[in-house]
Amino acid sequence: MTVIEKTGWRRTKLLAPVCSFLIAANFSFFQLQAQTAFLAVDAAIAVIDGSAAPYNIVQPGDTVYLMAGTRDKLLIRNFKGTAGKPVTFINKDGIVTINTNSYYGISIINCKYIRFSGQGNSNDFYGIQIKKVAGGSGMGIGSRSSDIEIDHVSIENCFIGGIYAKTDPDCADLVSRNNFTQFNTNIHDNYIANAGNEGLYIGSSFNSGIKLTCNGKDTVVMPPVLDGVKIYNNIIKNTGWDGIQVSSAPLHCQIFNNTILNDSQAEVQNQMSGILMGGGSKCDCNNNFIKDGKGDGIENHGLGGNRIFNNIIVNAGLTYLPNDATQMKHGIFVSDVSIAKDSAVCIFFNDIINPKSDGIRFQSVKSKHNLIASNLIINPGNYNLYELDNTSFSGKDAYVMIPNAVADIQLKNNFFSRTIASAGISATDYTILPGSPLINMGYADNGAITIDFRNQRRLVGGLYDIGAMEYDSGIDTLLHTFNEKPLLYPNPANGTLIIKYLSLTTKSLAVNIFTSNGSSLLQRSNFITVPGIQQLQIEVSHLAAGIYIYSIHDGNQIFSGKFLKF
Known part of the structure; x- marks a missing residue:
């Protein structure tokens, strides 16, 4: 009805x-x-x-x-x-x-x-x-x-993919990039688990053309492109193929704040990554958490002219054919599949921990003025392969592998180590510990990046820190942002979670905590009697380690986000 x-x-x-x-x-x-x-x-x-x-x-x-x-x-x-x-x-x-x-x-x-x-x-x-x-x-x-x-x-539990967002040409509708553009694809705050293929499949992967036979005649049609893609705040688990794939998106494309766990479980070659930026794409890719996948953490096969920053990539490919070193999987992989001549790829402030093969493998030679700076790379699996086997490379090449010496790349202020302990970061939540050699050692030219992985300000103090997180992100200096978003700390949390935000009026307030798949764990109501900066304290010590979602309803608007419990 x-x-x-x-x-x-x-x-x-x-x-x-x-x-x-x-x-x-x-x-x-x-x-x-x-x-x-x-x-x-x-x-x-x-x-x-x-x-x-x-x-x-x-x-x-x-x-x-x-x-x-x-x-x-x-x-x-x-x-x-x-x-x-x-x-x-x-x-x-x-x-x-x-x-x-x-x-x-x-x-x-x-x-x-x-x-x-x-x-x-x-x-x-x-x-x-x-x-x-x-x-x-x-x-x-x-x-x-x-x-x-x-x-x-x-x-x-989808036999194929989670979400497909694209228009492909066929003989009934020869839609092409000459007569249609897919504008403003905005996919956020969703949960996708156990998809047989990709978690998110955005845009055509046939950027260079689709061959059709219509009425006995062969023709090649250029599929539509996407202008305006925002993929953020999604949680994606246990995909058969790539966690997120975005292709044919040359304009205004952003992939950020996503959590991707256990990608590429079907082990299908060329379909194995946490995040894949495919042919014809130009996407900034930042603040994503990618862990325990069988594929590369991030693959960049796009046009160039993009940034990959503030991502945490853990155990990329580590469980994929672990006894076969020839079947390589990397933290970040960059190719020349559709690179625009003389464009640059900038890779800043990433944590890459325990990749099966190389930390970053940069195979593009058509791009120019590439910059790999302020990254933390721990224990790449190919270290011993290059160091001990009969190759032309040494162990240190496993941190950033550049197979072709003609590639135009600068490496600046990266930190390479075989162990997490020597980097001075937490082995559980990857935050920087006091006295860490990462503090104030980042590269000064940071590509206009002003936040870290936790969306807290970068820079703190006089110099940038290496890796995805800044040390001591200056909670008390951020009060001016409360009218834009709540401030949640510590994140990751262990005992008490604190949420601060600005309320200009008296109003009712409701706070909800959910599991990553949306099950409600906690509901709390309050009434704001005095306008100004509000501080909520929520006990989370009883929660199991994992990813959680919070939401704040204050009468006429809703804020939501993620936090980690360790």
């Missing part, structure tokens, strides 16, 4: 269709405001078509409620919002669950300016949960869809 109501203003406030956020900040910020209309769609409805009654009354800025309950699958098509007034699809009255044997869980086709959100209930971090897609992918965004935002959706 579909229920329709059209009003000037609703008595209660809804999530706005567009979220605002600070780039590379480990939180999300949503403004709540009234809507002009809403439709309520129950769980029996499988197709929501904006060109057919009753949905053809939906206008830009309207909201379509997905009522709580279990569905088989859901197709959304032919909806058009505007840049300032997207059409919002959001859960209501509880969790929307999808469990299907079909080839998709949710499909969004021929839509523009859409927000699809699972944040309809403050007690459920992932209000839309795809539990199983036996024959395909969790979500698909295609058929010339553009300007799409996906947030607070949990996707598990």
Whole structure:
């Protein structure tokens, strides 16, 4: 059944269709405001078509409620919002669950300016949960869809991928980069686990062309490109192939604040990485945590002109054929697959710990003026291979391997060691310890990077520190930022977690702590009686080690982010 109501203003406030956020900040910020209309769609409805009654009354800025309950699958098509007034699809009255044997869980086709959100209930971090897609992918965004935002959706147990967001040409629609651009693909605050292929597959991997045979005639079509990609705050676990793959995205592309665990479990060659920036891409890749995958930590096969910084990569490829040193996997791998001539790749402030083979393997010779600076690289597996076997390399080449001497690269102020202890960082959370040789030893020309892995300011003191985290990030000097985002510390936490933020009025406050897959662990309410800087103390010592999510609701806005417990 579909229920329709059209009003000037609703008595209660809804999530706005567009979220605002600070780039590379480990939180999300949503403004709540009234809507002009809403439709309520129950769980029996499988197709929501904006060109057919009753949905053809939906206008830009309207909201379509997905009522709580279990569905088989859901197709959304032919909806058009505007840049300032997207059409919002959001859960209501509880969790929307999808469990299907079909080839998709949710499909969004021929839509523009859409927000699809699972944040309809403050007690459920992932209000839309795809539990199983036996024959395909969790979500698909295609058929010339553009300007799409996906947030607070949990996707598990998909035969193929988690989320696919691309439009490929076929004989029925020879869409190409000459007649369509996919703008503003915004995927954040989602949970993806146990996807058979990629966790996120964004943009075509055939950047140089797709060969089609239509009516007996062969033709090569250049697939559309993406302008505006933001992939952030997602948690991705146990993928068969790459954790995140972004290709054909040459403009305004960012991949940040994602957590990727156990990628590439299917061990399919050329499909093995935590994050892959594929052909035709130019993406900044920063503040990601990648651990225990069987593939390379980060692969860069794009156009160049991008930065890779503030990432923590642990045990990349270490469990992939561990007794076969010829099957190499690296912390960061850079190639010439689609590099633009004379462009540069800059690799700054990363922690690369225990990679199977090389810390950084830089195989690009077409790029120029590349810079690898202020990185911490610990215990690359190829050290003994190069040092002891009959090769032309020495053990130190395993930290940054440059196979071709003509490559144009500068190495500045990196720290290389066989052990974590000698680097002076914690073996559990990788924070810099007092007296560490990393402190104040970073390279001065840092590429305009002003934050560290924890989104705390860089620089502290007179000089930069090496690695993903600055030592003592100066909590008390950051009070001016509280009107933009909450400040959470220590992160990682062990005993008490402190959250500070600025409130200019008296208001009700609710704090929620969730597991990484969205299960609620703690709910706390408070009332702010005195405006100003607020400090919340939350006891987390009883929590098991792992990744957790927090959210703060203060009446008309929502802040959320991640923290680590060790």
